[in-house]
Amino acid sequence: MALLLGLFFAAVGTVTVGIFLAKVWWLPELISVHGAAIDRQMVMTLIIAGTVFFLAQITLGYFIWKFRGQGGKASNWHENPKLEFTWTAITLVIFLSLGISGNRIWAQYFQTPVPKDAVMVEITAQQFAWNIRYPGADGVMGRTNPALIDDAAGNYIGLDPKDPAGKDDVITQNLMAIPVNRPIRLMLRSKDVTHSFFVPQLRVKQDAVPGLSIGVSFTATKTGEYEIACAELCGMQHYKMRGRFLVMTQADFEQWLKTRAAM
Amino acid sequence: MEVHVAAHHEAPTGFIRKYVFSMDHKVIGIQYLSLAMAAVTVGMILSVLMRLRLAWPTEKWPMLAHIFPEGFAGGPMTPEFYLAMLTMHGTIMVFFVLTTAPLSGFGNYFLPIQVGARDMAFPFMNMMSFWVTFVSFVVMLMALFAVGGAPIAGWTAYTPLSAVGVIGGPGLGTGQTLWIISIAIFCAGSLLTALNFLTTVLNLRARGMSLMRMPLTSWAWFTTAILALLAFPVLLAGGVLLLLDRVGGTSFFIPAGLVISDRHLTNSGGSPLLWQHLFWFFGHPEVYIAILPGMGVTSHILSTFSRKPVFAYKAMVGAIFAIGFISYVVWGHHMFMSGMSPYTSMAFSITTMAVGVPSAIKTFNWLATLWKGQIRFTCAMLFSLGFVSLFVTGGVTGMLLAQPALDIFLHDTYFVVAHFHIIMGVAAIFGIFAGMYYWFPKMFGRLMHEGWGKVHFWFTLVGVYSIFMPMHFLGIEGHPRRYAQLTEFKYLLHLQPLHVFISIAAFVTITAQVIFFFNFFWSLKKGKPAGPNPWESTSLEWSTPSPPPFDNFGPVEPVVHHGPYEYSVPGAAKDYIMQTDPAAEEVRP
Numbered sequence: 001m002a003l004l005l006g007l008f009f010a011a012v013g014t015v016t017v018g019i020f021l022a023k024v025w026w027l028p029e030l031i032s033v034h035g036a037a038i039d040r041q042m043v044m045t046l047i048i049a050g051t052v053f054f055l056a057q058i059t060l061g062y063f064i065w066k067f068r069g070q071g072g073k074a075s076n077w078h079e080n081p082k083l084e085f086t087w088t089a090i091t092l093v094i095f096l097s098l099g100i101s102g103n104r105i106w107a108q109y110f111q112t113p114v115p116k117d118a119v120m121v122e123i124t125a126q127q128f129a130w131n132i133r134y135p136g137a138d139g140v141m142g143r144t145n146p147a148l149i150d151d152a153a154g155n156y157i158g159l160d161p162k163d164p165a166g167k168d169d170v171i172t173q174n175l176m177a178i179p180v181n182r183p184i185r186l187m188l189r190s191k192d193v194t195h196s197f198f199v200p201q202l203r204v205k206q207d208a209v210p211g212l213s214i215g216v217s218f219t220a221t222k223t224g225e226y227e228i229a230c231a232e233l234c235g236m237q238h239y240k241m242r243g244r245f246l247v248m249t250q251a252d253f254e255q256w257l258k259t260r261a262a263m
Numbered sequence: 264m265e266v267h268v269a270a271h272h273e274a275p276t277g278f279i280r281k282y283v284f285s286m287d288h289k290v291i292g293i294q295y296l297s298l299a300m301a302a303v304t305v306g307m308i309l310s311v312l313m314r315l316r317l318a319w320p321t322e323k324w325p326m327l328a329h330i331f332p333e334g335f336a337g338g339p340m341t342p343e344f345y346l347a348m349l350t351m352h353g354t355i356m357v358f359f360v361l362t363t364a365p366l367s368g369f370g371n372y373f374l375p376i377q378v379g380a381r382d383m384a385f386p387f388m389n390m391m392s393f394w395v396t397f398v399s400f401v402v403m404l405m406a407l408f409a410v411g412g413a414p415i416a417g418w419t420a421y422t423p424l425s426a427v428g429v430i431g432g433p434g435l436g437t438g439q440t441l442w443i444i445s446i447a448i449f450c451a452g453s454l455l456t457a458l459n460f461l462t463t464v465l466n467l468r469a470r471g472m473s474l475m476r477m478p479l480t481s482w483a484w485f486t487t488a489i490l491a492l493l494a495f496p497v498l499l500a501g502g503v504l505l506l507l508d509r510v511g512g513t514s515f516f517i518p519a520g521l522v523i524s525d526r527h528l529t530n531s532g533g534s535p536l537l538w539q540h541l542f543w544f545f546g547h548p549e550v551y552i553a554i555l556p557g558m559g560v561t562s563h564i565l566s567t568f569s570r571k572p573v574f575a576y577k578a579m580v581g582a583i584f585a586i587g588f589i590s591y592v593v594w595g596h597h598m599f600m601s602g603m604s605p606y607t608s609m610a611f612s613i614t615t616m617a618v619g620v621p622s623a624i625k626t627f628n629w630l631a632t633l634w635k636g637q638i639r640f641t642c643a644m645l646f647s648l649g650f651v652s653l654f655v656t657g658g659v660t661g662m663l664l665a666q667p668a669l670d671i672f673l674h675d676t677y678f679v680v681a682h683f684h685i686i687m688g689v690a691a692i693f694g695i696f697a698g699m700y701y702w703f704p705k706m707f708g709r710l711m712h713e714g715w716g717k718v719h720f721w722f723t724l725v726g727v728y729s730i731f732m733p734m735h736f737l738g739i740e741g742h743p744r745r746y747a748q749l750t751e752f753k754y755l756l757h758l759q760p761l762h763v764f765i766s767i768a769a770f771v772t773i774t775a776q777v778i779f780f781f782n783f784f785w786s787l788k789k790g791k792p793a794g795p796n797p798w799e800s801t802s803l804e805w806s807t808p809s810p811p812p813f814d815n816f817g818p819v820e821p822v823v824h825h826g827p828y829e830y831s832v833p834g835a836a837k838d839y840i841m842q843t844d845p846a847a848e849e850v851r852p
Contacts, residue, residue: 001640001717009652012728025736025761027672028754038668045669049659056626056655063633064648067569068640074831074838075635078572083631084624091623095662099616102666103609109668110605127431127523146520147527158522192523193424193431194535196600196675200741200754205671209535209602210423211518227752231600231675231743233417234424235432236343239746 002068006061013057031222035203118183124157125195125208128237134170142166177246179253196232220247274813286386292372302359309352316340318766320748342747343433346415353418365556370484376804379469379821384462392455399448406441414439422516422538426508450499460488471823478802478827483559486587494548501541543594551590557694567800568644569636572828574628582621589618599667600674608667615665642716646697657686678738689727708809709790719778726772
């Protein structure tokens with residue numbers, strides 16, 4: 001029993017670490033600038049957590065086998081202030097370092113100022129679709145008013161027809177395109193319940209909360225087609241609230257906007 | 264300072280007074296454990312239904328469609344039925360299993376005895392606390408079978424989804440209202456329990472039972488009761504506000520301008536984030552309420568079956584308090600992506616990292632307790648050793664989730680589902696199993712069958728690792744949680760085989776629990792008779808008959824002469840000294 005149990009815990013530690021090291025399952029490909037720091041921190045934390053995990057399981061397994069009752073007398077050893085101080089200090093240093101390094105990256109993420117030439121996009125989430133809006137040639141988003149929302153008539157975001165700035169806004173549903181290698185400023189809103197904008201490859205996730213307008217910034221580094229997933233339970237079609245997320249060249253993006261505007 | 268209750272109530276007569284409306288903490292403890300056993304059965308059935316859909320989302324199940332016609336509507340299980348099962352699974356497990364069995368179940372039975380008291384401080388209130396909790400469970404079952412369906416907003420019931428009624432989706436009408444009422448009633452029952460525990464520890468300890476001679480189980484129950492006392496009122500308040508938003512026309516959680524399914528709501532002024540703050544201010548201490556008693560049980564059992572004192576007892580007490588205290592200032596780590604100020608997130612991140620330190624200390628101390636021990640592999644010990652392994656596994660992923668930058672990717676993915684299931688759904692459950700195998704002989708006078716217990720242990724240990732380890736991999740691939748199926752997303756399609764593996768592992772593991780239930784009920788009648796102290800353990804409950812008499816200790820008040828973990832004391836006759844063993848030194852008051 002002792003040997004079996006000890007080996008089992010050792011196996012748990014070894015097999016799990018092995019699967020992670022072999023990247024049998026792993027993070028999706030990275031396509032953003034800020035995501036590089038996140039991935040580095042993720043790997044470093046996994047290494048530290050994985051080492052702690054591995055050592056603890058091995059130690060537990062070993063102790064179970066080594067100190068199985070064999071009829072002798074147990075020790076009465078039950079304290080050692082120096083040892084306790086040492087392992088507490090080491091733990092504190094590791095956790096604090098992770099906390100500080102992790103928060104530095106977090107601060108970089110949300111404190112980076114929005115460049116003047118950032119592409120402005122706005123999403124108004126709803127059950128169960130993403131309404132995406134671009135400001136159009138005038139560079140200004142038209143005024144919206146929730147009272148004007150009328151899904152049946154196709155005014156999903158409550159665009160105010162009286163505001164001239166809104167006349168050239170480009171609005172799509174479940175289809176978002178951005179130019180590669182350009183900073184994007186995305187404002188997230190919701191018109192009914194809380195949703196969450198998640199593009200795994202971008203390493204971007206942000207809840208879209210009714211009553212709030214929340215900004216996220218990112219720059220994509222690779223063209224291609226990706227997916228927007230909803231990451232906050234929003235009702236019975238939460239699992240299929242999918243948007244297409246296209247990263248294209250600047251030229252293609254401008255063409256795409258023109259084509260959408262004409263539709 | 265101890266105050267002794269002067270007159271105690273007489274032994275009850277008649278079936279109703281003895282076994283139904285009993286004021287005896289031992290009967291009440293068993294009632295809570297029975298409630299938890301019924302609840303966990305319901306919870307496991309719900310998880311089977313969930314795993315059925317996740318593994319085979321388009322499959323039709325004619326037998327199930329017969330039992331739940333609305334959930335299948337002539338075809339495969341509907342996504343809303345999945346969400347209803349998910350919501351009720353989480354709710355029933357967290358509240359009616361993990362908050363009842365470890366604290367109100369074992370705590371009620373053994374806290375008074377371990378501290379040398381004849382009963383809890385307020386026996387009538389104790390009886391009320393159980394029956395209030397029972398009513399809460401009945402109302403929750405009504406929510407499960409409510410007209411229009413059970414709620415689909417998750418056990419976290421985020422607003423506005425949970426506040427707007429049926430226009431938000433099925434089950435959000437009557438089902439959600441009954442859910443809120445049940446939770447509110449549960450809060451009341453828990454508060455009564457908490458008051459009793461605290462008063463009993465502070466006022467009813469026997470002569471010689473100083474606080475620093477209490478077993479770590481009692482320290483854990485004491486701290487957990489403090490957490491419950493401060494946390495449940497906040498949930499109650501939040502629940503009342505949510506109910507008012509739903510039926511009273513208020514707008515605590517509903518902002519202006521909401522349009523749901525083209526219906527314009529007239530509410531204004533509310534904040535969806537306010538609900539999250541209120542819920543998680545309760546919710547985070549709640550998960551420590553679920554785990555702290557298990558940590559106490561683990562310390563206690565590791566010590567007994569290593570024949571060694573708990574390593575660094577004082578540090579263990581300090582760690583329990585530190586965990587309890589810090590648990591109140593970390594709730595925002597559930598809200599890193601919520602739209603809360605990112606500066607607030609930084610503060611919560613640091614406190615969350617901090618709570619890892621006392622948890623790590625406890626783990627080191629458990630390992631040190633095993634060092635140079637003489638380990639006896641009873642079923643209780645096996646489950647406690649499993650607890651240590653699982654606590655480490657679940658705890659280390661906390662290092663990732665505590666960092667907002669990493670949470671950008673990991674929040675609301677299966678990585679989180681893996682983390683909390685391993686800590687709550689497995690480690691805490693192992694604490695309950697360990698307690699059950701350990702204390703069964705004391706409660707019922709017979710031992711559980713050790714051989715079948717070992718079979719149960721191995722199936723469960725291998726099973727839970729098979730179920731929940733793969734969920735980390737789903738999470739690192741970016742698989743969101745609460746998805747009825749993954750088939751809509753290209754980047755998830757290749758993960759379906761993992762879902763099948765997890766579901767099959769779950770079915771096997773759940774089936775293996777039948778072994779436990781069978782063992783439990785068989786042993787009640789056919790188990791080997793147990794003497795007062797089959798485990799050669801030191802705490803006060805093992806100095807009483809099995810089961811103890813009505814007033815726990817008979818005519819003579821217990822007097823405590825020793826600390827709780829005097830195992831293998833050099834020079835002692837046996838390798839353990841009972842706490843009540845008279846000794847040469849003076850009794851310290």
